[in-house]
Amino acid sequence: MDVHVMGVALHPAALRIGDKRLEEVVFDTAHDALGNAGISRAELDHVTIAACDELDGRSISSMLLAAPAGAYLKDEIKVTDSGMIGLCMEALRLSSGRFDLGIVASWNKSSKGPLEDVMRMRCEPFYTRPIGLNMTIADGLFAQAAGEAFGITDDEVCATVRAGYERAALNPRGLCRAVPAMEEIRASPYVAAPLRKAHQAPVTDGAVAIVLASGRWLKKHPGARPIARLSGIGWRTDAYNLGNRRLTGFESLKGSFGAALSMCGAKGFADLDLIELDSQTGYHEAAFRRALGLPKSFTVSPSGGPFAQNPYFCTGLVNAAEAILQVSGRAGAVQVKGVRRAAAHGCHGFAQQGNAIAIFEGV
Amino acid sequence: MPKNRAAIIGVGETVFRKHHPDKTYVELAQEAAVKALADAGLTMDAIDAVVFSMAPTQFMGVNDADKWAVDSIFAAGKPFLRVHTGGATGGSALHAGYAHVASGMYRAVLVVGADRIAETPDAQHILNLIWDRFYEHDVALNTVTMTALSTHRQMHFHGTTQEQFARVVVRARRNAMKNPHAHLKGIITIDDVMRSPRVAWPYKLFDICPRSSGAAAVVVAHEDIAKEVCSRPAFINGIGAIANTVFMGDRMGPSADTEMSEIPEAAYAGREAYAQAGITDPIRQIQVVELYDPFSSTQFPQLESLNFCKRGEAARLSDEGAFEPGALLTVNPSGGTLCTNPIGVTGLVRVADAALQVMGKAGEAQVPGVRNALATALGGSVQFATCTVLGADSV
Amino acid sequence: MEKTANKSDANVIYGEWNVRYAYSVGKVAGTFFEGLKRKKILAPRCTKSGLSYLPPRAYCERSFEPCDEWAEAGQEGVIEAATIVTAAFENLPPPPYAIAYVRLEGVNTSMINFVQGLDLTDVTAAMARLKPGTPVQVEFVENPEGCITDFHYIVKSVS
Helix, strand or coil, X not given: CCEEEEEEEECCCECCCCCCCHHHHHHHHHHHHHXXXXXXXXXXXXXXXXXXXXXXXXXXXXXXXXXXXXXXXXXEEEECCCHHHHHHHHHHHHHCCCCCEEEEEEEECHHHCCHHHHHHCCCCXXXXXXXXXXXXXXXXXXXXXXXXXXXXXXXXXXXXXXHHHHHHHCCCCCCCCCCCCHHHHHHCCEEECXXXXXHECCCCEEEEEEEEEEHHHHHHCCCCCCCEEEEEEEEEECCCCCCCCXXXXXXXXXXXXXXXXXXXXXXXXXXXXXXXXXCXXXXXXXXXXXHCCCCCCCCECCCCHHHCCCCHHHHHHHHHHHHHHHHCCCCHHHCCCCCCEEEEEEEXXXXXXXXXXXXXXXX | CCXXXXXXXXXXXXXXXXXXXXXXXXXXXXXXXXHHHHHHCCCHHHCCEEEEECCCCCCCCCCCHHHHHCXXXXXXXXXXXXXXXXXXXXXXXXXXXXXXXXXXXXXXXEEEEEEEHHHCCCHHHHHHCCCCCCCCHXXXXXXXXXXXXXXXHHHHHHCCCHHHHHHHHHHHHHXXXXXXXXXXXXXXXXXXXXXXXXXXXXXXXXXXXXXXXXXXXXXXXXXXXXXXXXXXXXXXXXXXXXXXXXXXXXXXXXXXXXXXXXXXXXXXXXXXXXXXXXXXXXXXXXXXXXXCCCECCCHHXXXXXCCCCCCXXXXXXXXXXXXXXXXXXXXXXXXXXXXXXXXXXHHHHHHHHHHHHHHCCCHHHCCCCCCEEEEEEEECCCCXXXXXXXXCCCC | CCCCCCCCCCCCCCCCCCCCCCCCCHHHHHHHHHHHHCCCCEEEECCCCCCECCCCCCEECCCCEECCEEEECXXXXXXXXXXXXXXXXXXXXXXXXXXXXXXXXXXXXXXXXXXXXXXXXXXXXXXXXXXXXXXXXXXXXCCCCCCHHHEEEEEXXXX
16 A cells, blocks of 8 residues: 555534634534645645535535535545444555545534434344433443453443543543543443443544645655555445344454555564454443454553544544554654554445544555 | 556446335345345455445435345445445546455455435435535525526526526437436427426426436456456446535535536536547547436536537537437436436446446447446535446556 | 324324524624624624625625724615515415615625515516616615615605
8 A cells, every 4th residue: 555644634622613613613623634734735635535415414415515525626425334334445546546635524512413213223123223222322232242242341341441541531632531530430320321421432522634635746846745644445335134143243343454464565563563453342441352352461552542522523544643643753742653654434324334444654 | 657457347227216115224235245246246245345325315214224234235344435426426436446456455356335315204304404504404405406507507697598408308218218227217308398397497307317216336356357258348447536615506606616607517527538548539438428417408508518519518518419329429318317317326227237238238228339338426516526437448 | 384294194204393593693693693683784894805795794705804993884785686575485474575686886796575565466567667776775674673674675766
């Protein structure tokens, strides 16, 4: 893979961005990413966006949001799965030989509307909608199934959540919330047992944009300074139906991880310095660690992950931005020393039907 | 010169009609996928990745319906993503499928989608919801009025008449009789169009596409596989796409970069696709176009923007029969979008119908001697455009 | 609009979705709507490109910089495009009615709104009075509330 990161921008994280319209959020973030890269919009030859109409509160939301992402009179494609899948599409385009310089942008302003009802309407109408799945309920089923399969206790999940908030508190790019006490987490009511409210990373508003170039572009612009290299990427989607071992198989997670590792020439986690996981709940982090075979000593989500900010639709792309900051030595207070290679994970769909992994290396 | 060339080696379409009472959404997608695989002579094991083509899901009423479809199209466990650029979705999905193969990462990709526009009676209400909640939603914009406004300008600048647009509908419905998949088909007259119920000036009912349900799929493969398994692949020689501003008011008047009524987006996208495919003289090198034309007035500006004739000339050429099958340029031998519009996948149907012409598989609608075919798709406030040039030889 | 099959049809399962949203107005639209309450039409301008925009934007798509000035638009303008709607659409006003894109004095782009005060019984004749280039005037409702329907266009009378 010959794809290089030229710049990155994260919108200031917020529980609710109340003073801007969504296109103002997107413009500010894309504008900042171009500024960070030292590249003008005129130089881009394409734009990739990742967004969800229902969460944006507007049908064909890209009608309004393509131009704020920089796409005025540019070749633009939108994917709807997740911000991280936007990065996957962007990597393909930059590797196709047709495009050399682009921006990928994604956002989440679900404070605008009912996220759980949007998720509920992802149920097909015959078998699941009359019963009613949404993000929390699907994650509750996951918590039970994975919890039983891996022997994950409520105590471990609570401790995982607390540790996540502790790391998040140090991240200047996150919401810097107070760290909840263990008793508070343990006493939190069930939402979909065994999942407790406090186990869930609260959904927030945010946006992220990354400017990327092909190797061919870099050769033509010897003065340009990339800040990281995208060296491996992989994505897979599991079956929609949650039965049949779907909740405990982790096929798409493991398949994506394996594909990304093999593309960058890494043998396993030993060749990685850290991973930013898209752990929507404490159960997820505990289960993902085991599914990927990560030892306890392996650095997971130094940014705090979703406990720092969780703009649900693009949390995976935020993870990518954090991984880029780590390998380029710009992660500030949460910088891990000596990071050469960092992985970022994003997931989407009921109980994480889809997973994607991107691996970045320092330059 | 691209390192990894790609071709369409299989096509599948369901019949398009208002309702498919005997199938669910995912079963429709499955039908198209199965047909495309059979046409390509491949099983799903040979498919490395899937691109799903789907625009607003509010018509068929299940959010992220592509995720529901995963199980039915045998895609579980594979790389999978969905593309959505409004009406241009099917064209963008094909471009995304092309990128999968051109990147060298994947050898064979299934591009598939489905839609059921009449699953809801509220289709036009939904198309009012695509507009800006603050400035446009209350002012009765939908896709019909949006296009009516643009056509008003087209008629003002070029003197095009409603009868000239009606002739396009007559030709489309007649062509569609040779397309087993088309939704609307039959012999009608200009008078029939003119007497159909008025909707928003200058449109009458027959000037407007139907609300169709159905599915389509194509298999995109690396040139090496194409040459091995397919006797006449349709090589994807040129891809071009553009996004204009959503604000139609910015696309009119002295300060505008582009004039809306000309569908200039087709010019941008076409220029790029032509350059890649080595098309320097479209009228001579391209034998068939499958245009995205949900309204009777959409063909002329596109043909002009795509350099098949001078600005303002297409209506006269149409009147003279230049766009009939086998004439100067065969336009929409399938019947086009005027006869079939399953929005989320219409752009892919345009590509599929163009591919069938290049592959020699268009049956009764086959135009002889097709070396190159062009497919277009349009979306948003006619702000998104894709162009795809398919050829019998790879470039 | 046709209705779907009666509720006893075993081949169909019915669903209805009515999702409610609360859209943040933001500063730019907020300024515009406040202006409407005072019967003024305010348009943001980008000093880099020199373009001023209606409907209002926070940034200029062409220069890709924030719009940094406000100007009051004239209350006269010209039609760029128009149509008369004669079909009934669900959740839209009962026909017939006319809408048009109008470019107001001092603004580079045009903005859509209803055209009122025109006799629509003869659609062809009415359309002839709505050609591109036709001068129009803005008319406000008596008690504007800060929404786009606070004003509409009227065709200037021919003397």
